[in-house]
Amino acid sequence: MKMQHLKQIFTFRFSIKHGALLLGFSMLFFNACVDDNNIDEVFEATPYQIEIPFGFPTKLNIPENNPMTVEGVELGRYLFYDGRLSGRNHPDSLMSCATCHRQERAFEAGVDHPDFPGGFPHGLTGLPTHHVMLPMINLVWNHSGYGWNGFLYPNNPEENLRNIEDFVRLTVMAKDEIDGDTLQTREMIQSIPGYPELFKKAFGSDKVTFVNIGKAIAQFVRTLISANSKFDKYMRGEVQLSQSELNGYVLFTTEEGADCFHCHGGFGNPLFTTHLFYNNGKDTEFTDPMDRFQISKDPMDHGAYKATTLRNIEVQGPYMHDGRFATLEEVIDFYSHDLKDSPYINPLMHHINDGGILLTPTEKEDLLNFIKTLRDDDFMTNPDFGKPGKFPDEK
Ligand code: HEC
Ligand code: HEC
The missing domain is CATH 1.10.760.10 (Cytochrome c-like domain)
Structure with missing residues (x-):
């Protein structure tokens, strides 16, 4: 027997309590004397800690049976x-x-x-x-x-x-x-x-x-x-928004403006989505067998889909669940004057009786310029998220 392996046994436990993620670590360090032919199998994995970006919620959806390592x-x-x-x-x-x-x-x-x-x-x-x-x-x-x-x-x-x-x-x-x-x-x-x-x-x-x-x-x-868009930097006090972007932000987050925030966040909700499902007034007939109604069986959910995050939305065309709009300009035109009323339209579509939020050309431009501040190029080029240089069998 010779002293040759330093073993670090690392056990950890995740528990989700009162909405907060608590990491409980218990660490044991010891030196083990082991026989060359009898190296004991110790499961070691290093906890991966998600850093909560500025202003983001602390409650994470990580199943208890799959802690991050x-x-x-x-x-x-x-x-x-x-x-x-x-x-x-x-x-x-x-x-x-x-x-x-x-x-x-x-x-x-x-x-x-x-x-x-x-x-x-x-x-x-x-x-x-x-x-x-x-x-x-x-x-x-x-x-x-x-x-x-x-x-x-x-x-x-x-x-x-x-x-x-x-x-x-x-x-x-x-x-x-x-x-x-x-x-x-x-x-x-x-x-x-x-x-x-x-x-x-x-x-x-x-x-x-x-x-x-x-x-x-x-x-x-x-x-x-993704938490490093121009808008994030603005919220952290690192950059200024242009006057047009600021005007767009005000439109986005006010009911008498463009009234987007109830469903897409943005006002105290840095995710830019509520993750909830709404009928946002695109149609009068609903035949899709895979709309929200099929899951919730709530009649108000006919033609309802997730209000997706608007972060990086600039690069995510085509838009809506069926890709009916090719550009963000088309989406803004739709919300501005092309809404369709139906018994299922979500009550948060406050401007339905006017057919939309009726924006002027300048307001449309401001709103678009604001939405573009949600683009985060660091996210889309972060090497940690990209394709690995080599696959395991290529090493
Ligand atoms: C053939 C293209 C395709 C491939 C391959 C694919 N996806 Fe998707 N993914 C989609 C589409 C389309 C949707 C939207 C599905 C829907 O809800 O109708 C989607 C949605 C998702 C969502 C839901 C996101 C949200 O915000 O709710 C997750 C998560 C996801 N995919 C994970 C994966 C994973 C993990 C893989 C690889 C194992 C994968 N996808 C491979 C096309 C693909
Ligand atoms: C009543 C809730 C509601 C309001 C208010 C609302 N939206 Fe939406 N939005 C949705 C839903 C739901 C979807 C997805 C609908 C679908 O796919 O059929 C959506 C989709 C979008 C999309 C396309 C997302 C994608 O991934 O394709 C954009 C862009 C968008 N909304 C921008 C806006 C803007 C800008 C405003 C304000 C003028 C706004 N929304 C107001 C609920 C809402």
């Missing part, structure tokens, strides 16, 4: 970008989250996606997705449901339809997305040199499971935080 996030980033997540390695059948969710478009496809004309994505089968994209921005603050209609939500009686972990499984299986199966994906990832070790570091076992694939990707997605 540095190793989990690293593994999740590889998997997020690795086309072999499809369970296949032929060049024509590679697809990962990043195929559709592109960092430079705030993790949407964007109108200029090379394979998806106009920003309408389709899966490996060629089948188009039912709705257009949603971005991945500050999702760790969403407690009200993922997807345009919020079909994945905390405490869903259906235990496997609750959180981002479940999106991974659904995406791999969906005909309009990866069109694979979880077993095939698990076996593919297991067979790629380098991955089993990363699973071991993140989850304590080199046996790849689909549950752990989902957990790792969800951990990575939870790190995608």
Whole structure:
């Protein structure tokens, strides 16, 4: 026996109490004398701490059974970008989250996606997705449901339809997305040199499971935080907004102005979304089998969808769940004078009787200039969120 291994055993526990995330650490340090052939297996993982940006809420949506770790996030980033997540390695059948969710478009496809004309994505089968994209921005603050209609939500009686972990499984299986199966994906990832070790570091076992694939990707997605737009810098007192941007901000956050803030935040709500679902007056008939009504069964939810975050919205066209508007100018024209009344329109659409908020051309320009201050280029170029230089088998 010789003294040769310094082992640091690191255990940690996450608990969510009274809306706050408490990190309880208990650390044990000791030197262990171990036989070369008998190195005991100790699961070590380093807690990953999310830094709460200035003014952001402290309550995070991190499931208790998937605490964030540095190793989990690293593994999740590889998997997020690795086309072999499809369970296949032929060049024509590679697809990962990043195929559709592109960092430079705030993790949407964007109108200029090379394979998806106009920003309408389709899966490996060629089948188009039912709705257009949603971005991945500050999702760790969403407690009200993922997807345009919020079909994945905390405490869903259906235990496997609750959180981002479940999106991974659904995406791999969906005909309009990866069109694979979880077993095939698990076996593919297991067979790629380098991955089993990363699973071991993140989850304590080199046996790849689909549950752990989902957990790792969800951990990575939870790190995608955007809080450094021009507007954030203004709120921190670092830059000034132009007069036009300021006028737009006032319009955005006043009822007699453009009246956007009830649904899209912005006034004491730095997420620029309430994460809630509204009918914002686009139509008079509602036939989409995947609107909010299908989830809530509340008749007022016919034609209702998530009021998405307006952070980085500039790069996220086409707009609305069906991509009906190509540009932000069209969206502003719609809110200005093109609203459609129906029994289901949300009462927060206060200006419906005028057909809209009736903005002058200058006000439209101011509103647009304000919305553009929500663009965060650091988020869209942050190397920590980008494609890893090499995949585990390329090292
Ligand atoms: C074929 C394109 C495509 C691929 C590949 C894809 N997504 Fe998506 N994603 C979409 C579309 C379209 C939506 C909007 C779905 C809806 O609600 O109708 C979406 C929505 C989401 C949302 C909801 C965001 C929110 O604000 O509610 C999450 C989370 C998500 N995807 C995660 C993933 C993950 C993780 C992967 C990889 C395992 C992935 N996606 C792969 C197209 C894709
Ligand atoms: C009653 C709530 C409500 C109000 C008020 C409201 N919106 Fe929306 N907004 C929504 C909903 C819901 C959606 C998504 C609707 C859909 O996809 O069909 C949306 C979508 C959008 C989109 C497109 C988002 C995307 O990801 O495609 C933009 C841009 C937008 N709103 C800007 C504004 C602006 C600017 C104002 C103020 C003039 C405003 N909204 C007022 C609820 C609202």
